Amino acid sequence: DMRVSEMIIGVRGDVAIKVFGPDLDTLNDLAKQVEGLMKKVPGNQDVYTVENDGVQYLRVIVDRLAVGRYGLSVEDVQDALRVQVEGQRAGQVIDGNRRIPIVLRGPDAVRISPAEFAALTVSTADGQSVPLQELARLERASGPVKIDREMGSRYSVVIANVTGRDLVGFVEEAKTKVAEAVKLPTGYRITWGGQFENQQRASARLALVVPVSLGVIFLILFSTFGSVRQSLLVLSNIPFALVGGIVALWVTGEYLSVPASVGFIALLGIAVLNGVVLLSYFNQLHAEGLSLIEAVTQGAMRRLRPVLMTASITAFGLVPLLFAEGPGSEIQRPLAIVVIGGLITATALTLGLLPAMYLRFGKARGAQTEGAVPQADHG
Numbered sequence: 001d002m003r004v005s006e007m008i009i010g011v012r013g014d015v016a017i018k019v020f021g022p023d024l025d026t027l028n029d030l031a032k033q034v035e036g037l038m039k040k041v042p043g044n045q046d047v048y049t050v051e052n053d054g055v056q057y058l059r060v061i062v063d064r065l066a067v068g069r070y071g072l073s074v075e076d077v078q079d080a081l082r083v084q085v086e087g088q089r090a091g092q093v094i095d096g097n098r099r100i101p102i103v104l105r106g107p108d109a110v111r112i113s114p115a116e117f118a119a120l121t122v123s124t125a126d127g128q129s130v131p132l133q134e135l136a137r138l139e140r141a142s143g144p145v146k147i148d149r150e151m152g153s154r155y156s157v158v159i160a161n162v163t164g165r166d167l168v169g170f171v172e173e174a175k176t177k178v179a180e181a182v183k184l185p186t187g188y189r190i191t192w193g194g195q196f197e198n199q200q201r202a203s204a205r206l207a208l209v210v211p212v213s214l215g216v217i218f219l220i221l222f223s224t225f226g227s228v229r230q231s232l233l234v235l236s237n238i239p240f241a242l243v244g245g246i247v248a249l250w251v252t253g254e255y256l257s258v259p260a261s262v263g264f265i266a267l268l269g270i271a272v273l274n275g276v277v278l279l280s281y282f283n284q285l286h287a288e289g290l291s292l293i294e295a296v297t298q299g300a301m302r303r304l305r306p307v308l309m310t311a312s313i314t315a316f317g318l319v320p321l322l323f324a325e326g327p328g329s330e331i332q333r334p335l336a337i338v339v340i341g342g343l344i345t346a347t348a349l350t351l352g353l354l355p356a357m358y359l360r361f362g363k364a365r366g367a368q369t370e371g372a373v374p375q376a377d378h379g
Contacts, residue, residue, distance in 0.1 A: 013046070013159035014195045015171055017178070020155045021188035024144050027156040028052060033182050034158045034190070041174045043165035049158045050145075057143045058114050062136045070124050070135070077135055080122045084110050114138070159194075166255035171196045202258045210265065214238075217272060225279065229361055234275035236357065241271040241346035248341020249334070259331040263338030270314060270339075271346040274307050275354060282358055292359060300355045311347040315340045 017038070019030045031049040038047045060081065062074045082088070087105030094100075109116040118138050121129040132138075148155055162170045171192060178190065214235070221231035245264055249256065281303050285295035321336035 014162045014167055015160045015174070015192065016194035016197075017158040017160070017174075018150070018155045018191045018193065019157075019188065020150070020153045020191070021185070022154060024052070024147065024154065024156075026185065026188070027154060030182060030184070030188065031156040031158050034178055037177045037181055038158060038160050038174055041170060041177060043162050043170045045161040045163045047158070047160040049156065052144045052146065052156065053142065055143055055145050057141050058117065059139050059141045060132075060136050061139065066135050070128070070130055071126070072122070072124060072130075072135070077122055077132075081120070081132075084117075084120055114140075167196055167199055167257075199258060203261070206258075206261050213265075214268075221272075221276070224276070225283070230279055230283075230358075233354065233357055233361060234272055234279060237271040237275040237346060237350055237354065238268050240349035240353070241267045241342040243342075243349075244345030245338040245342035247345070248337045251341075252337050254334050254337055257334050260334040260338050263335035264342070266335070267339050267342040267346070270310065270343065271350070274310060274347065274350045277306055277310075278303050278350065278354055279358065282355075296355045296359055300351065304351065307347060307351060311343045315343050 015038075017034050019027055019034065021027050021030070035047055035049045038044055062077050064074060067074060067077060083104060084106035087103040089101055090104045091102045092099050093102060106120070107116075110120065111117075118133060120132045122132060122135060123129055148157070160174075175192065182190070184190065218231055218235060221234050222228060225231055225234075242264065245260075245267055249260060254260065278299065281299040282295050285299050286292060290298065318336040318339055321332040322340070324332045324336075
């Protein structure tokens with residue numbers, strides 16, 4: 001998971017705070033400030049920033065006057081040193097189907113030993129070999145390990161993982177602390193990413209998909225029952241299921257993550273299915289001539305076993321996921337908790353409340369007396 005995250009967003013961690021700006025020293029200082037603040041937020045784990053300074057470099061400062069006296073330019077000296085260190089392609093050798101490039105460069109000692117590098121000579125146009133020390137000054141300097149860029153801008157990154165609390169709440173609290181304590185100079189900015197960014201993107205997509213799905217379900221229910229009342233009665237099972245899922249998350253200490261949201265979606269499907277099973281049978285019995293109260297009473301009793309069977313099979317099938325460990329358990333466990341907890345309340349409330357709601361709202365007032373036995377007139 002960390003490897004995939006690194007390939008997608010460039011870092012390994014739940015939260016990645018990237019500080020963008022032009023100066024590396026300022027970026028490192030700001031990253032240190034953010035790191036210190038992140039360590040004070042409850043729920044932080046493994047907060048760190050990548051050390052990006054302290055590497056020793058051998059800096060070559062070319063003396064333009066000395067170079068000019070030998071008829072050279074700064075670029076000539078740079079090209080000569082580049083050939084010694086990096087190499088220069090001089091041609092290629094064809095060996096059957098293979099093409100082997102020929103590269104000219106200095107010995108390995110030049111790239112390893114500063115003394116060997118300082119002893120290099122540069123050839124002039126008239127064939128002279130001038131020691132490098134006569135053309136440039138060599139000095140040691142500290143510099144960065146690497147320069148990271150994104151969208152054409154340099155950045156430094158602070159990485160943090162989250163434990164013991166929800167990711168969104170952690171990031172919101174951390175954002176508040178950083179905004180209050182870290183003063184960004186002109187030209188610098190902070191962005192928040194990592195798994196948090198993926199979670200926000202998934203939540204935004206779910207916020208669009210779920211209402212659209214509920215609307216489509218309502219249209220299908222209306223085409224099935226031909227009644228807005230009964231379609232809404234079936235959809236009333238959805239709050240019954242949500243109650244159990246939310247309580248189950250609270251009891252187990254889990255949070256509303258993306259896997260838990262997917263569990264709610266699966267749970268809504270089962271709740272709607274149970275409602276359709278009951279209401280369809282109620283309508284069938286009522287159409288056969290039974291009074292409304294008899295149709296509801298007999299229908300609830302006869303459909304008790306199918307509804308319980310649907311819920312129990314699903315719940316027992318997800319029990320192994322409750323005890324899952326290792327990679328993937330962070331996805332399996334929240335989903336199973338939501339579905340099992342929601343099935344308990346959805347099944348109980350569907351069998352207990354839906355028949356009563358059908359009696360009250362399932363039929364229009366004038367239709368509720370259909371099928372009732374007429375009373376004899378003793379007047």
